[in-house]
Amino acid sequence: MDSMRKGGAREGRARARAYELLALGFSPPSAEMADAMANVKPSLSLPVFGPLGLEAPDPETLVPEYHRLFVGPESLPAPPYESVYREGWRVMGESTLDVQRQYEEAGYALDPARHDPPDHVTAELAFLALLAEEEAAAWETGDLHAVLSWLRRARAFLDEHLARWVPVFCDRVQASTKSPFYWSLAGLLRDVVRLDLEWSRARVVMLEEALA
Numbered sequence: 001m002d003s004m005r006k007g008g009a010r011e012g013r014a015r016a017r018a019y020e021l022l023a024l025g026f027s028p029p030s031a032e033m034a035d036a037m038a039n040v041k042p043s044l045s046l047p048v049f050g051p052l053g054l055e056a057p058d059p060e061t062l063v064p065e066y067h068r069l070f071v072g073p074e075s076l077p078a079p080p081y082e083s084v085y086r087e088g089w090r091v092m093g094e095s096t097l098d099v100q101r102q103y104e105e106a107g108y109a110l111d112p113a114r115h116d117p118p119d120h121v122t123a124e125l126a127f128l129a130l131l132a133e134e135e136a137a138a139w140e141t142g143d144l145h146a147v148l149s150w151l152r153r154a155r156a157f158l159d160e161h162l163a164r165w166v167p168v169f170c171d172r173v174q175a176s177t178k179s180p181f182y183w184s185l186a187g188l189l190r191d192v193v194r195l196d197l198e199w200s201r202a203r204v205v206m207l208e209e210a211l212a
Contacts, residue, residue: 012136029059077176
């Protein structure tokens with residue numbers, strides 16, 4: 001049981017780190033982002049996801065492409081908002097309200113300094129990082145019911161939100177950019193969402209059976 005707890009906590013923290021890195025990658029280019037990417041060795045293998053690594057970018061060279069893809073002022077090739085893909089290019093629709101509801105139910109508060117809607121890709125990734133951290137903490141205390149609760153939240157959010165729009169978003173990024181960094185980042189995000197949803201579903205079933 002002790003090894004199971006340690007393994008679960010380690011996996012949870014690794015998943016949280018992966019989501020934190022992805023959120024940084026889709027944030028405005030900065031020295032913080034470059035440092036974080038530089039400290040992830042390309043050969044590093046994280047539980048669940050396998051190899052996780054990106055070339056450390058020069059943030060200054062990414063700024064024009066970041067704005068072209070995700071900010072504007074021109075028409076955006078790859079808008080980073082869930083509701084755009086799920087509600088006919090509208091923002092702040094029903095899907096956004098459900099995202100906000102799930103944040104509130106989990107006790108997640110957006111940074112008040114943020115000016116983006118709750119369904120921005122970085123906000124949704126930061127939320128999944130929080131859920132994974134909470135899951136890891138529950139593993140460490142041995143509270144399997146809490147572990148299951150956090151995993152169910154992550155599975156639901158992936159299934160009801162990211163898995164429904166991130167693949168198309170990533171396709172648009174890869175079709176629109178000549179930046180090796182953003183092309184690779186989009187491919188990594190697509191794979192992480194797919195693999196984590198599969199893993200979360202299996203983990204929930206395993207824990208439900210163990211606690212029955």
